[in-house]
Amino acid sequence: MTTKQAVLQVRDLVVEIPTRRGVLRPVDGVSFDIGAGEVLGVVGESGAGKSMMGSAVIGLFDPPTHIASGQIRLANHRLDLMRPYQLRAIRGREIGMVFQDPLTSLNPLIRIGDQLVETIRTNLAVSRREARDRALAALEEVGIPAAAQRLRSYPHEFSGGMRQRVVIALALCAEPKLVIADEPTTALDVSVQAQIIALLKRLCRERGTAVMLITHDMGVIAEAADRVAVLYAGRLAEIGDVADVVGKPMHPYTEGLMASTPMATPTGQRLAQIPGAMPRLDAIPPGCAFHPRCPYAEAGCLLDPAPGIDAAEGRAACWVRGRERRMERIS
Amino acid sequence: MSQTMVQPAETPTEEPDASAPLVVVDDLVRRFDVSRPWLNRLFDGSPRAILTAVDDVSFSIPDRGVYALVGESGSGKSTIGKIAVGLLKPSGGSVQIGGVDLFRERSTRKRRRARADIQMVFQDPYASLNPRWRVGDIVAEPARALERPIEGGPGALLEQVGLSARDTEKFPHEFSGGQRQRICVARALASKPKFIVCDEPTSALDVSVQAQVLNLMRDLQRDLGLTYLFISHDLSVVRYMADTIGVLYLGGLVEEAPRDTLFSKPRHPYTRMLLDAAPRIDAFGREVPPPQGEIPDPINPPTGCVFHPRCPLANDRCRAEKPQMLTDEAGRVACHAVEDGRG
Numbered sequence: 001m002t003t004k005q006a007v008l009q010v011r012d013l014v015v016e017i018p019t020r021r022g023v024l025r026p027v028d029g030v031s032f033d034i035g036a037g038e039v040l041g042v043v044g045e046s047g048a049g050k051s052m053m054g055s056a057v058i059g060l061f062d063p064p065t066h067i068a069s070g071q072i073r074l075a076n077h078r079l080d081l082m083r084p085y086q087l088r089a090i091r092g093r094e095i096g097m098v099f100q101d102p103l104t105s106l107n108p109l110i111r112i113g114d115q116l117v118e119t120i121r122t123n124l125a126v127s128r129r130e131a132r133d134r135a136l137a138a139l140e141e142v143g144i145p146a147a148a149q150r151l152r153s154y155p156h157e158f159s160g161g162m163r164q165r166v167v168i169a170l171a172l173c174a175e176p177k178l179v180i181a182d183e184p185t186t187a188l189d190v191s192v193q194a195q196i197i198a199l200l201k202r203l204c205r206e207r208g209t210a211v212m213l214i215t216h217d218m219g220v221i222a223e224a225a226d227r228v229a230v231l232y233a234g235r236l237a238e239i240g241d242v243a244d245v246v247g248k249p250m251h252p253y254t255e256g257l258m259a260s261t262p263m264a265t266p267t268g269q270r271l272a273q274i275p276g277a278m279p280r281l282d283a284i285p286p287g288c289a290f291h292p293r294c295p296y297a298e299a300g301c302l303l304d305p306a307p308g309i310d311a312a313e314g315r316a317a318c319w320v321r322g323r324e325r326r327m328e329r330i331s
Numbered sequence: 332m333s334q335t336m337v338q339p340a341e342t343p344t345e346e347p348d349a350s351a352p353l354v355v356v357d358d359l360v361r362r363f364d365v366s367r368p369w370l371n372r373l374f375d376g377s378p379r380a381i382l383t384a385v386d387d388v389s390f391s392i393p394d395r396g397v398y399a400l401v402g403e404s405g406s407g408k409s410t411i412g413k414i415a416v417g418l419l420k421p422s423g424g425s426v427q428i429g430g431v432d433l434f435r436e437r438s439t440r441k442r443r444r445a446r447a448d449i450q451m452v453f454q455d456p457y458a459s460l461n462p463r464w465r466v467g468d469i470v471a472e473p474a475r476a477l478e479r480p481i482e483g484g485p486g487a488l489l490e491q492v493g494l495s496a497r498d499t500e501k502f503p504h505e506f507s508g509g510q511r512q513r514i515c516v517a518r519a520l521a522s523k524p525k526f527i528v529c530d531e532p533t534s535a536l537d538v539s540v541q542a543q544v545l546n547l548m549r550d551l552q553r554d555l556g557l558t559y560l561f562i563s564h565d566l567s568v569v570r571y572m573a574d575t576i577g578v579l580y581l582g583g584l585v586e587e588a589p590r591d592t593l594f595s596k597p598r599h600p601y602t603r604m605l606l607d608a609a610p611r612i613d614a615f616g617r618e619v620p621p622p623q624g625e626i627p628d629p630i631n632p633p634t635g636c637v638f639h640p641r642c643p644l645a646n647d648r649c650r651a652e653k654p655q656m657l658t659d660e661a662g663r664v665a666c667h668a669v670e671d672g673r674g
Contacts, residue, residue: 045537046508159625189403190564194608194621216537219567219610246612260542263567264612267591270549271542271571277507278537 006033006073007177007210008057013070013080015049015056015234017281024281026052028234029070029308034178034210039201041225041242042214043257047278049234050214054180057212058095059087075177093123096171096209098200100183102163105170106155112139112166113151116173123174138169142199161192165199172203179204182214197224218261222246230254233279233289235306240315251316252294288319296320352391353429353558354398354415354526360423361385361410365630380630384410386582387424389656392558392575394525399561399573401605405626406579408562412530415560416451428526447477450519452548454531456511460503466514467499473522481521488517492547509540516548526558533568545571566609570594578602581629581637588662598664600642636667644668 015027026049034040044050055061057072059079072079074094079087091097099105107115116135120126126134132151139147142165155163164184171179181200185193201224204211213224221228221242228245230238230253238251249255258264259272276293279285288306291297298320306317316322366372366379385407392398400408413419415426417433426433431445450473453459460469467485474481481488486496492513503511512532519527532548533541549572552559561572569576570590577587578599586599597603604622624641627633636654639645646667654665667673 045539161625189626190566190605191403191608191622192625194610197610198621217610218538219612222612223610257538258612260539261567261612262542262545262565262571263609265571267570267594271546273542273546274539277509277540 005035007036007075008034008212009071009073010053010057011071011073013053013056013072014068015052015061015065016068017065019282021282025068025284026065026234026281027056030229030231030234030236031070031309032229032236032239034212036177036210037205037208038227039204039211039213039225041221041228042212042231043216043218043221043228044231045216045257045278047233047280048231050216050231051182052234053231054182054212054214057178058091058097058180059084060091092119092176093174094176094178096174096176096179098164098167098171098179098181098184100186102160102167102187103155105167106163108155111152111154112158116151116166116170119170120173134173135169138173139166141203142166142169143195144169160188161195164188164192164196168196168200168203172207172209175207176209178210178212180212180214183216184213185220186215186217193220200224218246218258219263230257233284234281235289236309236317237290237306238316239309244315250321251290251318252296252320253290254316256293288317351394351430353394353396354392354560355427356391356411356415356424357389357427358424359385359388359411359414359421359426361407361414361419362422382630383582383632384629385414385421388579388582388584389424390577390584390587392526392560395552395556395558396575397552397559397561397573399563399569399576400579401563401566401569401576402579403564403605403626405581405629407582408564408579409530411579412451412528412560412562416449416528417446418451447479447522448525449528450522450524450526451528451530452512452515452519452532455535456508456515457535459515460511462503464502465499466501466503466506469503470499470514470518470521473518477522479522485517485521488521489514491520491551492517493543507540508536509543512536512544513547516544516551520551520555524557526560528560528562530562531564532561534563534565541568548572566605578605581626581632583637584656584663584665585638586662586664586666588664592661596661598661598669599638599666600644600668601638604641636665642668644673646673 011031013027013030014025017024030053042050056067067080113135116138117131120131120134136147136151139150144150144162144165158166185196188196197220215221225242227240228242229236232253237253238245245254249258256274260274262271265271274293285292287302287304291301300319307319307322309315309317361384363382363384365382367377388411400411402408414421420434428445428449431441433445436442470485470488471481485499489498490496494510494513533544536544551557563569573590575589576593578585580601586602597606608622627640633640635651636649639649649667654667656663656665657670
């Protein structure tokens with residue numbers, strides 16, 4: 001993905017939370033691009049900073065959390081420099097959002113149709129009648145049966161899967177350039193999850209919308225994403241094409257994560273496990289953040305922070321793997 | 332229903348022989364009255380609403396076996412789990428543990444002893460530990476309630492699940508989600524039960540932590556000779572844990588088969604749909620048509636086979652007639668299409 005086509009460009013993003021006991025960094029030096037029509041999967045376990053990264057892009061932070069350094073570019077806008085009122089014009093218009101729980105993303109007291117019309121009229125200069133037509137088309141597009149009647153329904157009259165379809169319709173109705181989907185299928189059943197993933201993928205490919213798909217589920221990533229970014233303790237551990245990262249993981253953390261997934265383990269075999277747990281934000285180890293749990297850790301990993309991900313070094317932020325790659329190239 | 336597998340209820344023996352199943356669930360039914368208050372019904376003329384959460388489910392678990400129930404939300408899997416530990420009463424049918432009917436046994440002594448052999452591990456390790464108790468007291472509570480001694484004290488139990496004996500003095504908030512679930516497992520082991528119901532024990536945990544807890548639970552099952560009823564919505568977890576798997580849909584058992592058979596030759600169309608829909612790690616950009624439809628309203632379930640509105644093989648018979656459970660060497664399945672050889 002060359003930078004010219006990138007819809008979203010994030011460079012060296014650092015998010016800080018000042019507290020009485022010192023400054024916490026839930027996101028620390030993360031860089032990535034998402035191209036038009038591309039799905040970037042962001043995976044990590046709880047506390048990895050994946051949702052924080054989504055919030056940083058849409059500027060939904062409560063003080064004192066703030067972007068300390070780095071750049072976020074969406075097309076021609078510098079989101080990190082914008083004031084709240086400017087960001088309000090971007091959200092919904094340029095960036096659509098789909099959250100985990102569809103019930104809390106919809107106003108329970110307003111009919112679905114009115115919520116769609118309101119969103120469309122806020123973001124696009126269209127007449128009420130045209131907005132209504134567009135709302136109907138949007139509901140039909142996300143596969144809601146009898147859409148014309150359903151416009152008059154309230155959110156509680158929909159099932160979980162149908163509600164998430166409505167939320168997707170809301171996110172896409174202003175034709176944004178980027179959609180941030182934060183665990184969009186975690187609250188749904190397996191069979192409905194497959195429907196929602198397929199829908200999100202199809203709509204975004206048709207419209208050339210860039211998608212940032214945040215999830216903890218490697219299976220969802222493997223099916224939906226074009227590229228994957230693996231986060232650990234707020235830092236990027238690995239980023240690359242989905243087949244490479246999931247099929248041939250390079251970073252020891254990705255390797256451990258994949259090996260501990262029951263679906264990647266042959267029947268009857270013991271699950272591989274990574275010892276320990278993700279460090280808390282106030283106790284991130286010095287050096288490479290993963291070194292206490294890493295089976296390959298060396299003396300250098302304890303001292304120096306993990307190297308940046310550089311195209312020449314491969315796709316993993318790891319001293320050991322980077323050196324292996326260099327040795328391969330020399331020989 | 333599969334009467335062949337069911338031990339006659341009238342012959343409770345003091346010491347059941349080893350070949351008999353430890354847990355027998357027979358024609359279990361549980362209905363919930365979800366009607367509006369009677370005054371509202373009187374004014375609106377709305378009828379009573381009865382939700383059948385568990386509809387005629389029968390299965391048995393051999394001693395030291397792991398039986399898994401899989402299903403989506405509303406399939407009744409947790410309700411069965413709650414009935415199996417005695418937290419809910421069945422509306423019909425029975426649950427026998429070691430030959431003792433949990434709900435109809437007259438002898439208090441026998442009923443107590445059967446109950447003492449049962450423990451449960453819940454889904455949410457944050458909600459199932461009392462935040463004001465020390466971990467040592469939490470872990471020792473079941474043993475204290477049943478007046479059974481703990482060998483080596485609560486510290487030994489914690490060491491058995493991979494924690495430290497010194498952790499007895501700590502409070503639950505000092506532990507991470509995975510460690511809390513280990514505490515829950517230690518508590519379940521304290522009274523030396525034979526049978527543990529695990530209701531989605533790892534769905535609140537991260538993948539790497541889930542692997543630790545699943546490995547631990549499987550090791551304990553083998554080392555201590557435990558019997559598990561393992562409830563989960565996640566087929567990959569179930570495949571890792573269970574010997575035999577029962578698939579539930581809208582309160583009814585649709586298929587039961589040994590693990591390998593179920594995954595290699597699923598027979599019921601719903602099982603096939605579930606297996607196809609489950610995300611796969613090796614399926615990059617897989618383009619399969621996703622399953623159609625959603626789980627119907629359990630208060631007004633479809634006629635005939637409850638799966639027929641979503642079933643690609645449904646015909647008029649499926650719409651009219653409820654399929655019976657067929658038992659053969661490959662397992663059990665309730666489907667007209669399989670019966671007629673259309674599957």
